[in-house]
Amino acid sequence: MILADESTYNLQLLHQQKGEGQFSFVMKLLSKNAGCPKCSTLSTRKHSHYTRILKDVPLDDKEVHILLCSNKWFCDQPDCSARIFTERLPWLEAYRRKTKRLEEKLTQLAFSMSCLQAEKVCQNLCMSVSHDALLSLIYRKEVVKSPSPFRRIG
Template identity: 40%
Template sequence: MMVMYTHFADLDSRLIVLSCIEDANTLTCVVTVVSKTGRCPHCHSTTSQRHSAYMRVIDDLPIQGRRVQLYLKARKWFCSNALCATKVFTERFDWLVPYGQRTIRLDEALRTIAFSSSCVQGATVTRQLGMPVSHDTLLRLIHKTEMPVSQSPFCGH
């Protein structure tokens, strides 16, 4: 199981694995980040007043072909800045987009598959690799991807 801890340390060195359950196809881990303070995403002030906690289910890159699901215990905090419009906020993670259900590194792997094959074939490949998503999800990743603006070779365009 040392591979697993290294796998999550690459994701975030502050992650603590509370428990893991393995079956033939899936590795499910309950993880948390122990933090005594939170930083408001809007005014960037630091606070130590905790509001509550809740669980987020996050998919990550597979380990040895097995799907990895993280049950992340995330915390909510009160903003200590009286001038800030945000009263309660959720802690942010660099490896996870707000409201996201997949890690950024899993999204990047899925995006690579989506751009390198048809999305129907890509969905089959993702199931075989332990990161199952539908072809519609792969299409959404393609549409969300910002493409560089190219300059037209023609005059006046």
């Protein structure tokens, strides 16, 4: 769970709640600067903040929901196309609502069986996800073509 790495990412745990079937965490990023994703320039000027609702791997057979207060920054590089950007995190892809490790587990399940079956297995493992979401994870995965072990004769 990402709480173990709280100091690494400058996260502050504001609130936690154990409900029926789920854990909820409210966290805030305390970053003093961030690198622009377009030009890699380090910015120290905050623009604003926003909240994201994320899902992580289950904890103690309960779903994990994280309300994350993240920062937006100004990019002061004159020739950069990004005037305002959001802070990037190594454990979360941009624009996603699931942590990387949850997506990895879901992808493994989706590739090991049909997405309809994987949806049912995920429900039993406290990872609520639709079969359509599992299909989209499969479509995002880059498939590397390898040469066939069988040669065509004739």
